[in-house]
Amino acid sequence: MEHHPILWHDWIPVVKDIPAHTFHALLVMGILVVWVLRANKQLAAARAAGTHLIPDEGLTARNLAELFVGGIQSMIDGILGDRGRPYIALFGSYFIFILVANLMGLVPGFAPSTSNFNITFALGMASFVSFNYIGIRTQGLVGYIKHFAGPVWWLAILMFPLEVIDTLVRPISLGLRLFGNMTGDHLVLEISTNLTKVGIPVAFYLLGAFVSLIQAFVFTLLSTIYASLAMGHGHDDEHAHGHVEARAHH
Numbered sequence: 648m649e650h651h652p653i654l655w656h657d658w659i660p661v662v663k664d665i666p667a668h669t670f671h672a673l674l675v676m677g678i679l680v681v682w683v684l685r686a687n688k689q690l691a692a693a694r695a696a697g698t699h700l701i702p703d704e705g706l707t708a709r710n711l712a713e714l715f716v717g718g719i720q721s722m723i724d725g726i727l728g729d730r731g732r733p734y735i736a737l738f739g740s741y742f743i744f745i746l747v748a749n750l751m752g753l754v755p756g757f758a759p760s761t762s763n764f765n766i767t768f769a770l771g772m773a774s775f776v777s778f779n780y781i782g783i784r785t786q787g788l789v790g791y792i793k794h795f796a797g798p799v800w801w802l803a804i805l806m807f808p809l810e811v812i813d814t815l816v817r818p819i820s821l822g823l824r825l826f827g828n829m830t831g832d833h834l835v836l837e838i839s840t841n842l843t844k845v846g847i848p849v850a851f852y853l854l855g856a857f858v859s860l861i862q863a864f865v866f867t868l869l870s871t872i873y874a875s876l877a878m879g880h881g882h883d884d885e886h887a888h889g890h891v892e893a894r895a896h897h
Contacts, residue, residue, distance in 0.1 A: 782877025
């Protein structure tokens with residue numbers, strides 16, 4: 648018999664008529680909007696006081712935002728170099744939305760919207776549209792199409808269809824990977840909680856939080872790599888990869 652978890656969504660009039668995954672996705676968006684507005688307000692106050700270069704005391708929305716942006720910027724710089732700076736907000740949005748959506752599944756009465764393929768496929772399509780746009784913007788339409796043929800002209804007839812197929816399946820693979828991992832993680836957590844009630848579920852909650860973080864990171868990392876491939880190789884790209892290799896050797 649299929650088991651359906653008890654959700655707050657099912658008990659709220661009008662809201663219960665909205666699909667659960669849509670409701671939870673909108674809730675995540677609302678949480679992030681409130682956080683961003685709060686962080687911007689704190690930053691504006693700090694700028695007015697001339698203390699914007701000094702972190703706030705304690706854990707504030709601004710401190711969390713600055714820590715998050717700094718981490719995303721480091722990752723983007725390591726893969727795309729300076730060419731990735733205009734897209735920090737894009738890739739950061741992928742990461743923070745997926746992370747909060749994943750973690751929401753650990754809160755009793757809520758479900759992760761990322762355990763529904765409609766949401767994860769939509770995220771995959773957003774990534775697909777964005778890295779193709781980045782590729783066309785960087786190389787031009789003709790140059791972007793040419794890059795599917797590969798560097799060896801006499802292999803172009805073989806490489807072109809393979810590269811096109813590989814590009815077309817990326818949104819599906821991104822969506823399925825996130826959907827499968829989060830569905831499995833949420834199911835394991837739910838079963839362990841129902842069986843043991845006390846003690847052991849804590850370990851699964853910690854594991855669930857770790858999986859939530861890793862899946863958000865993997866989706867963002869793959870999207871960034873796809874953008875790097877779409878951009879082609881340039882000076883900034885070579886410099887960035889050389890910097891990553893140098894850090895790896897150290």
